[in-house]
Amino acid sequence: MNTSNKPRNHPELLNARLYLATAYASLYIPGAPSQENLARGNQAVAEFKEVLDKDPIIFAIDGIGSILFQMGGQPLIQEIRRVQDLSPKAYSVEA
Numbered sequence: 001m002n003t004s005n006k007p008r009n010h011p012e013l014l015n016a017r018l019y020l021a022t023a024y025a026s027l028y029i030p031g032a033p034s035q036e037n038l039a040r041g042n043q044a045v046a047e048f049k050e051v052l053d054k055d056p057i058i059f060a061i062d063g064i065g066s067i068l069f070q071m072g073g074q075p076l077i078q079e080i081r082r083v084q085d086l087s088p089k090a091y092s093v094e095a
Contacts, residue, residue, distance in 0.1 A: 024047060045064060
C-alpha cells in the first residue's frame with residue numbers, strides 16, 4: 001500500500017486520517033501471524049489514535065476498538081479509558 005501521500009502534513013484532515021486508518025484495518029487479517037499483517041494492524045491503531053488525539057469522534061473509537069479486539073490481547077480497556085479521559089461526558093460507559 002502506497003502511503004507516501006499520507007495526511008501527515010495536514011493534521012486537520014480528520015476524514016483523510018479515518019479513511020487511511022480504515023484502509024489499514026481492512027488489510028489486517030485476524031489470526032495471521034506475519035510481521036506484515038501485524039504492522040498493518042499497528043498502523044491502523046496508530047492512525048486511529050492520531051484522530052482520537054485531535055477529536056474523540058465515535059467512528060475512531062469504534063475503529064480502534066474493532067482492530068484492537070481483532071488483534072487479540074491488546075490493552076483495549078486502557079484505550080477506552082484514555083478516550084474517556086479525552087471526552088468523559090460524551091463517551092461515558094456505565095456498568
